[in-house]
Amino acid sequence: MLNNMDEIQKLSKDQMDMAMESFGSMAKGFQAIASEMADYQKKSFEESSAAMEKLASSKSLDKAFExxxxxxxxxxxxxxxxxxxxxxxxxxxSKEAYKPYEGLMSKVGK
Structure with missing residues (x-):
């Protein structure tokens, strides 16, 4: 399968490249998720503040419950x-992080 040192080194380099590409995809994904969560938290806080104002300004108990x-x-x-x-x-x-590994088994099997 692996006949000489050059093939082993190339395989190791290819695997490291795949790992770095995968980690890069994951880092971008986590950044996007963190940004989305921050936006949601801000929006949620604004909505809850508006609801508290509406609740506080209610003239009757029915309006407060509503x-x-x-x-x-x-x-x-x-x-x-x-x-x-x-x-x-x-x-x-997850799909993006897995993409670099899709062809790994076909390369190793050759």
């Missing part, structure tokens, strides 16, 4: 949507 229910529904839907988006980003990041 404001709280609206906020809870909006917050839940936003959270589920954001987690779905983050899940998709993690899946895409």
């Amino acid at each position: 404001a709280q229910a609206d906020y809870a529904k909006t917050a839940y839907e936003g959270f589920v949507g954001e987690m779905t988006k983050i899940g998709e980003m993690v899946t895409d990041m």
